[in-house]
Amino acid sequence: MPVSAFKTIGLLIILALSPYSQATEIHTSDYRLSISPRSPEQIGAFYEARGFPRPAITLLQQHCYLTVYFRNTSDHIIWLDLNNWQFRSAGNKLPRRDRGYWLQVWRDMGLAMRFQSTFRWTLMPERLDFRPDEREGGNLILPYTEQPIELEATIKIQGPQTETIKTIQMSNILCKR
Amino acid sequence: MQALVRFCFIVLLSLATSYSSALELPKGIIPQDGRPAPALTLSDMDGNSTELAKFKGRWVFVHFWASWCGPCRREMPTLKGMMDAMAEENFRAILINTAEDEDTVFSFMSAVAPELNTLMDVDGLVTEAWQPRGLPATYLVDPEGKIRYQALGGRPWDELGYVGFLKEITK
Numbered sequence: 001m002p003v004s005a006f007k008t009i010g011l012l013i014i015l016a017l018s019p020y021s022q023a024t025e026i027h028t029s030d031y032r033l034s035i036s037p038r039s040p041e042q043i044g045a046f047y048e049a050r051g052f053p054r055p056a057i058t059l060l061q062q063h064c065y066l067t068v069y070f071r072n073t074s075d076h077i078i079w080l081d082l083n084n085w086q087f088r089s090a091g092n093k094l095p096r097r098d099r100g101y102w103l104q105v106w107r108d109m110g111l112a113m114r115f116q117s118t119f120r121w122t123l124m125p126e127r128l129d130f131r132p133d134e135r136e137g138g139n140l141i142l143p144y145t146e147q148p149i150e151l152e153a154t155i156k157i158q159g160p161q162t163e164t165i166k167t168i169q170m171s172n173i174l175c176k177r
Numbered sequence: 178m179q180a181l182v183r184f185c186f187i188v189l190l191s192l193a194t195s196y197s198s199a200l201e202l203p204k205g206i207i208p209q210d211g212r213p214a215p216a217l218t219l220s221d222m223d224g225n226s227t228e229l230a231k232f233k234g235r236w237v238f239v240h241f242w243a244s245w246c247g248p249c250r251r252e253m254p255t256l257k258g259m260m261d262a263m264a265e266e267n268f269r270a271i272l273i274n275t276a277e278d279e280d281t282v283f284s285f286m287s288a289v290a291p292e293l294n295t296l297m298d299v300d301g302l303v304t305e306a307w308q309p310r311g312l313p314a315t316y317l318v319d320p321e322g323k324i325r326y327q328a329l330g331g332r333p334w335d336e337l338g339y340v341g342f343l344k345e346i347t348k
Contacts, residue, residue, distance in 0.1 A: 050245065050277070050281065051278060112300075113276075113300035113301060113302070114277070114299055114300050114301055115276075116301070117301020117302075117304065117305065118243070118245075118275070118276045118277065118301070120301075121243065121246075121275060121301075121304075121311075121312055122245070125310065128310060128311075131205075131207060131329055133204065133205070134205075134329045135330060136310070136311050136330070137311075138311075
């Protein structure tokens with residue numbers, strides 16, 4: 001076997017073991033969920049293109065920015081409530097920076113209403129009843145950490161007669177720097 | 178007598194079938210409770226004002242969008258096709274941009290749907306009042322000003338199923 005083949009296999013093993021290769025997507029018969037960390041450059045490019053003032057962009061870039069996509073692939077209504085999403089890192093709870101938090105931050109900063117509105121629309125809805133085949137995306141914002149993040153969340157699947165609570169677990173979510 | 182009963186049965190069956198198929202909802206369209214549509218008075222980029230209340234007596238298609246939303250970009254050209262198909266109906270479509278500036282909206286519209294016009298919800302407050310599930314968001318307001326249907330996400334509005342549904346409700 002040529003040396004280059006060993007190198008390729010070695011590289012593949014390293015990539016497979018790398019935390020970056022950990023799945024941030026779950027696909028079951030009921031739903032599809034993906035979480036994609038965004039880099040400060042991606043955050044900056046998005047908000048700069050929409051005329052956001054520099055202090056607001058800099059503040060956002062200092063956080064851990066996760067783009068979430070959820071799709072209901074079941075035949076039932078699925079309730080998603082971000083209050084039931086818990087993020088942890090290095091054994092500690094990582095508090096999500098929710099709409100109320102940002103409302104206060106933007107008010108203190110004097111951010112124009114139109115920017116506040118655009119910002120809110122780019123966030124993941126706090127609570128939504130996903131209809132069959134409905135999909136929705138949005139961002140979740142956490143304090144920045146270099147440590148891997150774990151997510152434990154619950155969703156409620158509402159059948160005609162029953163309600164089922166399902167737990168979602170994801171690990172090794174890494175903030176981008 | 179038996180033939181008459183059979184005839185009546187067939188007539189009733191065919192009526193029931195045509196009625197139910199007429200009300201068949203295309204994918205992603207969900208009925209609403211008929212709550213009154215929130216007030217809406219906005220201007221377009223030329224300063225022309227539009228007030229929803231003035232369209233009482235017509236069905237109104239109220240569509241919220243933003244240039245940064247991927248499904249909005251894909252959906253926009255289908256709105257033009259649908260509006261052309263609905264031109265002769267008792268129907269009016271209103272597009273509302275959510276909280277973007279004129280430069281952004283102008284460059285987006287000229288590239289994606291140059292024949293369409295949009296109202297500008299400059300500070301996003303009208304959009305907030307309608308409480309969409311996300312963007313894009315479409316509401317169908319009946320001639321009495323009540324919200325009867327909502328569309329989930331972006332829809333291929335120019336497809337036969339959607340145009341047929343709109344024609345059916347506006348009859």
